[in-house]
Amino acid sequence: MNTVIARFKDTVKKFPDNIAVEDMDGSMTYRELDNVSEAAAGGIISLLPEGKRNVPVMVYLPRSVASVASFLAVLKTGGPYVPVDYQVPLKRFLSMTAKVGPALIVTDEDGRERLRDSGLDWGTEICLYGELIQARPRPDETAKRLDGAVDTDPAYIMHTSGSTGEPKGVVISHRGIEDYADWLIEEFGIDETSVFGLQSGFHFDNCVLDMYGSLFTGGKMVIIPEVLFMYPTKLIPFMNERKINTVFWVPTVMISVANSGVLGEIRPEYLSTVLFAGEVMPARQLNVWRRAMPDCLYANLYGPTEITVDCLFYVVDREFSDGEAIPIGRDCPNSRVLLLKEDGSLAGVGEEGEICVVGCGVGLGYWNEPELTARAFVQNPLNKKYREIMYRTGDIGYRTAEGLVMYVGRRDNQFKLRGNRIELGEIEQNSLLVPGVERVCALFDGESQEIVLFVKAKTELTLRKFNLELKKYIPKYMLPGRLVVVEDFPYNRNNKIDRGALKEIYLSKEN
């Protein structure tokens, strides 16, 4: 047995009565989590096709203890789990389901009702978490399945935005998770006294840090209710009440806490480790944190979903002036970051290049998308002698003389908004589904941090109504913040919309 479950079992043996995970409705100790997931695994196994390995199971549950128990249950059946955002637009969910081809969807009563009422054909079994955990455990069967598992098998599939309009399912192996978790446990001194304050959704790979950081050590993960992130002044008392000492948040949340001024009034008194990743962390807001909490360790992490969470990290070890860029740092052990110039050669110190990653954290591709996979996961062009798979992130950066990587920007139409990775193409493709829309073009305005959608339409449109319709297809965080109705678009010679010209026109109008 060489899966993350083996590591979880070690923890269960060592700390059976420690609380593993806690949400607003309750908590589970390691022993309880083991037993509950064992029962649910028994229930799931009876629904899996005979003799097939690595059959995915989708988990459609709110952020809760039940989610974690479900993920473990799926892992115990030897297959990968596929977390689905409980807020996901159902049409998006449907296209994900069709692509993944899961053995079943685990959900709760509300979720099942939603799926049923949608009138859509899900083409797969829909099971209630509450019923699965009543199933008879089948320890012999789970042991047999885990015995035959190898660490290159997939552990989870997480979806990211795709430029074709459909999300892509990134496949991550057990080996990738173990490697990542071992690094963070060692680097940040995670142990059974760690209390993580989970900000991330389970469909977003930042949660892998909190989840396996606790499951592998006997620490605790507190699922912070989403609503509290809207009220920073209320968030800090909650953290103190739950004695949260370790957080891994997107900068958006760090920024809003800093800007709210709450840190001047009340301090998260147990907090000792503050990690952030997912977008650029401005030094100004980081400095607010550092002044309020000077003894905490702060680290900037970097990595796309495709390489098991993170591949670069920087422990903040000096003062940064307010406008200064914070490095994304150096390679995590067991991953190697190469900065490749457009001609495929290695960028020198200070030279910009695409951030490319090799190592066993590199994902196994996009589920059921061999072509997309082959395009993004390529042979390292610098190595002509043996197989070495490299993931091209599409991010541009450069290395300082000290070997630290600095983030510059994107090579394409992808960007991050409040930590969410978004492809403009996905917004555009889905906007075309709104009645009356003829042609669209989306731009990201970095200045105002909002998505601007240019629309040529037959009918009159208001942003609110347009978004109400668009929300059926894409998640809320992808909705445009501004709608510009145009007569027609500027085109380039290939009869494609000229984004550059559009941006210029738009910007000049602003001024």
Add this chain to the structure above:
Amino acid sequence: MDVEKTIEEYIRDAFEIGDDPELTRDTHLFDEGFVDSLGALQIVRFLEETFSIQITQKDLVLYPMNTINEIAAVVHEKI
């Protein structure tokens, strides 16, 4: 003081909704796109100042505050 009226006037004004008849006291402010998530904090600040109440993190987690009527219900509890 008419709590509901005070809240509605504030929201119509602060989020530039004007007299749009689609906003009722039972409209889901966030789902229907009248208020964005950043606006939630603004509303809570307004309530705390205007009605001299404290809305705790427990209140936020326990009670839905998505419509004018729901928000008003929390305020009534407190004053």
Add this chain to the structure above:
Amino acid sequence: MERQTSAIEFLDRTAARFPDKTAVTDGEDDYTFSRLRELARALGTLLLKKGLNGRNIAVLLPKKLSALIAFFGCLYGGCTYVPLDIGDATERLNRMIEKVGAPLVITDADNAPRVTGAEILLWDSVPEDVDAAAVEKALTAVIDTDPIYIMHTSGSTGEPKGVVVPHGGVINFANWAASYMGIDERDVIALQSPFHFDASVFDIYVSLATGAGIVIMPDVLTRFPDRIPEFLEENHVTCIFWVPGILADIANSGALSRYKMPELKKFTFVGEVMPPKQLNMWMEANPDRDYINLYGPTEATVACTAYRIDGPVDERESIPIGRAGDNMRLLIITDGGRRADVGETGEICILGSGLALGYYGEKELTERVFVQNPLNKSYREMMYRTGDYGHVNADGDIIFSGRRDAQVKIHGIRVELGDIENAAACLEGVERACALLDKDKNLLLFLQTGEERSQRRLKQLLKEHLPKYMLPDRIYGMTAFPTNKNGKIDRKRLLATAELKSAE
């Protein structure tokens, strides 16, 4: 189990735990773990100073302790080592050095003059200075998908192929083998295999991982199999990981009745099929030991399956190769491209962490045998096609039936050469048997008999005991089989012998 990215971290940990314990002895010298580590770090320091981090370094040394210092030194210097055979022709050696692009060859004074086209470093001329910070930095930069060594295997084109094996493969194998065989620091492993053959990877890295000692067996002893048991007793050897040929020779030599080797508890064979007859001789002479059959190509890091043998085996049947080791999976795929049912023969294909990265600089060759698992359309999953055939029995164990070319049809009946060999080896007076097809598809049977026997007598014996369809076209008796450098039966020489005889 601590996670690590370079296999040499085993030595760091073991040297810290057992600094003064003897790590290796080769009959001339013996070194403790800490001494071995210091010398290797000194070499690593020198390689880093020369700016060779990340390069392939050839090692041309005899089967002595010095070779281990060279290998480990390369790893501390962030390099990949390429063990070469001093017995190889000089021209061939230089071709291999050139092909892997080695800028440097670590060798000794005897062999140095043979090397052309690369810098020479005499292993005993390395200053004992260690730049701990530089070594540490080089080690941190290593990731476990980086190559640890390039091991050459013979290629059908006549040119050797360099199999590139990653650190992760060796780490995974050593951890599994040590735990499967229950090896710890009290064990003593006798190293028989030459370093350019990957069976030695077991001895080296299981020792480093556990603190078990290594005794390097002098090559000369392979010519005197009856003396080997005495050697094993004298050196308190507890574990061997050897090719079956030598074990068969020992059994045939009669030495098993004179030496009980009470400390030798772990008895493992790998590299070719263990003849059941001689295995039974061992088991009868020394019951209550662990007898383990392993299987695996160099392309999947030493061995990837194991089978524990409970007691004397049926001499007419093949010994199973068992089940996959940790993080390895074996699939039997039929010629039609589907997964074979129980009992159905197909090609043995391997997946998992131990897969090699391919053949060095041989893209086409690599892509022919390292392929996407054809049964998996959902994500990237590399699979190595071994070219070996086998099936899964009702117990779930894999039975190896031979190379793709070892299956013959005689009068329409599919016969495995291995079955003929096993049947023939059961005959009285026959020590070992080897069945081969010549280029005209004649079935040739070679028999190793302790003493000269007439052709006629052998034919008669076979007729009496073998089913008719298994009868060979020609039989050759000989007192000893020719073996290659790795101690395996040299099939090419057998065929050459046959050609000579038929020409006579």
